[in-house]
Amino acid sequence: MNVALALLWKxxxxxxxxxxxxxxxxxxxILVVVVFQFAWxxxxxxxTEALAPGVLWxxxxxxxxxxxxxxxxxxxxxxxxxALALAPGTRGFIFLGKAAASFVxxxxxxxxxxxxxxxxxxxxxxxxxxxxxxxxxLADVAIVSVGTxxxxxxxxxxxxxxxxxxxxxxxxxxxxASAVRATAATxxxxxxxxxxxxxxxxxxxIYAILGFLLFDPVLDE
Amino acid sequence: MSRLRLxxxxxxxxxxxxxxxxxxxxxxxxxxxVAILGANGAGKxxxxxxxxxxxKPSDGRFVAELAEGSARTALSREQLRGRVGYxxxxxxxxxxxxxxxxxVFAARLHGRRPSRAxxxxxxxxxxxxxxxxxxxxxxxxxxxxxxxxxxxxxHEPDVLLLDEPFTGLDEVAAARLSxxxxxxxxxxxxxxxxxxxxxxxxxxxxxxxxxxxxxxRGATRRSEGEAFGAPALRDALxxxxxxxxxxxxxxxxxxxxxxxxxxxxxxTNGDRGERAGTPERGA
Numbered sequence: 001m002n003v004a005l006a007l008l009w010k011x012x013x014x015x016x017x018x019x020x021x022x023x024x025x026x027x028x029x030i031l032v033v034v035v036f037q038f039a040w041x042x043x044x045x046x047x048t049e050a051l052a053p054g055v056l057w058x059x060x061x062x063x064x065x066x067x068x069x070x071x072x073x074x075x076x077x078x079x080x081x082x083a084l085a086l087a088p089g090t091r092g093f094i095f096l097g098k099a100a101a102s103f104v105x106x107x108x109x110x111x112x113x114x115x116x117x118x119x120x121x122x123x124x125x126x127x128x129x130x131x132x133x134x135x136x137x138l139a140d141v142a143i144v145s146v147g148t149x150x151x152x153x154x155x156x157x158x159x160x161x162x163x164x165x166x167x168x169x170x171x172x173x174x175x176x177a178s179a180v181r182a183t184a185a186t187x188x189x190x191x192x193x194x195x196x197x198x199x200x201x202x203x204x205x206i207y208a209i210l211g212f213l214l215f216d217p218v219l220d221e
Numbered sequence: 222m223s224r225l226r227l228x229x230x231x232x233x234x235x236x237x238x239x240x241x242x243x244x245x246x247x248x249x250x251x252x253x254x255v256a257i258l259g260a261n262g263a264g265k266x267x268x269x270x271x272x273x274x275x276x277k278p279s280d281g282r283f284v285a286e287l288a289e290g291s292a293r294t295a296l297s298r299e300q301l302r303g304r305v306g307y308x309x310x311x312x313x314x315x316x317x318x319x320x321x322x323x324x325v326f327a328a329r330l331h332g333r334r335p336s337r338a339x340x341x342x343x344x345x346x347x348x349x350x351x352x353x354x355x356x357x358x359x360x361x362x363x364x365x366x367x368x369x370x371x372x373x374x375x376h377e378p379d380v381l382l383l384d385e386p387f388t389g390l391d392e393v394a395a396a397r398l399s400x401x402x403x404x405x406x407x408x409x410x411x412x413x414x415x416x417x418x419x420x421x422x423x424x425x426x427x428x429x430x431x432x433x434x435x436x437x438r439g440a441t442r443r444s445e446g447e448a449f450g451a452p453a454l455r456d457a458l459x460x461x462x463x464x465x466x467x468x469x470x471x472x473x474x475x476x477x478x479x480x481x482x483x484x485x486x487x488x489t490n491g492d493r494g495e496r497a498g499t500p501e502r503g504a
Contacts, residue, residue, distance in 0.1 A: 078314050090299065
């Protein structure tokens with residue numbers, strides 16, 4: 001667990017200094033909200049509320065893709081990836097540290113995006129903020145788990161910019177579908193039931209366990 | 222004092238159809254310092270990465286053991302990685318972190334938390350005390366390489382593996398690095414160093430191994446006198462290069478690494494362990 005915590009500390013410190021991924025994800029998310037504002041003018045409030053969960057998750061997904069794509073490219077500088085591969089013990093803890101750092105960054109961008117989205121489209125999401133945060137957190141566990149694994153797999157490939165979305169998007173379709181349904185329910189004022197969250201819990205659990213177990217050979221040569 | 226013994230029998234590594242190592246036998250005893258010399262593409266880095274637990278051999282048997290008296294305990298690859306330090310061509314450092322932060326991070330990856338005094342002592346030993354809180358991205362190549370060595374030894378490894386650590390350094394920086402490595406060796410840390418420079422090999426190692434086209438082609442020890450000198454090692458390297466040129470001119474593709482009609486590598490002379498330089502003893 002020391003390895004995971006060390007990596008979390010290192011990644012967040014590096015990000016704080018470079019703001020490399022954070023700026024890219026924030027600018028992208030806000031730009032897409034602005035584009036939707038112009039592409040989707042003066043729609044009735046009911047229509048906006050109905051489409052908002054889907055639109056929000058499309059923004060979340062592509063912003064996450066942008067951030068996850070750089071998770072391991074940073075480690076290619078000075079071949080720092082080799083230093084990680086040299087850590088003794090189970091490499092699953094490297095996966096955990098990397099995934100946790102991505103989770104923090106992506107969640108921060110998503111919170112800001114939700115705020116800007118609600119502001120632009122005059123939606124009152126304050127009462128649903130807790131439920132939305134829970135849904136987003138569960139979906140993010142799945143996204144960063146599979147994203148970290150695929151990002152590591154594609155990091156040394158010449159085609160990494162193409163490879164990551166090709167691998168990641170299909171595997172996130174079940175996450176996206178469940179997250180949109182749960183988000184619609186919570187924004188619609190429904191109480192979040194275990195049944196609504198169950199698919200996300202199961203997928204997040206499976207992806208996190210797979211990521212932990214499969215990470216070792218990914219860093220092997 | 223190092224207690225780690227590394228040994229291999231018929232160790233081979235293939236990348237697709239390319240054989241980087243064609244089956245080598247070796248032993249590196251606890252406390253011993255070894256230099257690996259060879260031309261580009263000889264398989265030196267691949268060998269070092271197997272020794273570091275970064276790569277698995279495609280064939281053959283590689284064993285890492287902790288020697289305690291007559292008892293020997295085999296280590297898994299996960300355990301081996303905790304016992305070796307590795308310094309590559311690249312510095313393996315995070316540019317956004319300072320020299321000190323890189324050390325702390327490397328130590329934490331190995332489950333250690335060096336005190337501030339321990340960090341200061343290590344940084345001072347490598348002449349980095351003044352630069353400890355500078356970001357690595359702002360340091361010169363030579364200084365970053367010293368930070369890289371500090372990173373490689375911060376967890377007090379039994380063996381320090383160095384892959385061409387002098388690459389890109391000017392004479393002054395290289396000489397300084399050589400002195401610092403000699404000091405580490407004097408403290409009981411084994412060194413396995415890859416270098417193109419026979420002079421550096423002689424300075425740092427007790428034994429030199431010549432690797433050529435994935436095969437061990439010679440070895441010499443300090444006790445062999447002139448055979449271990451830089452001129453003799455240089456001559457052996459030149460002889461191997463000439464042998465390649467002669468093979469290329471002959472056009473028949475004799476020797477290791479020859480490809481058949483289907484582009485596969487085939488072994489025509491079965492010369493595993495053939496000695497082209499001085500006789501191999503104990504390698």
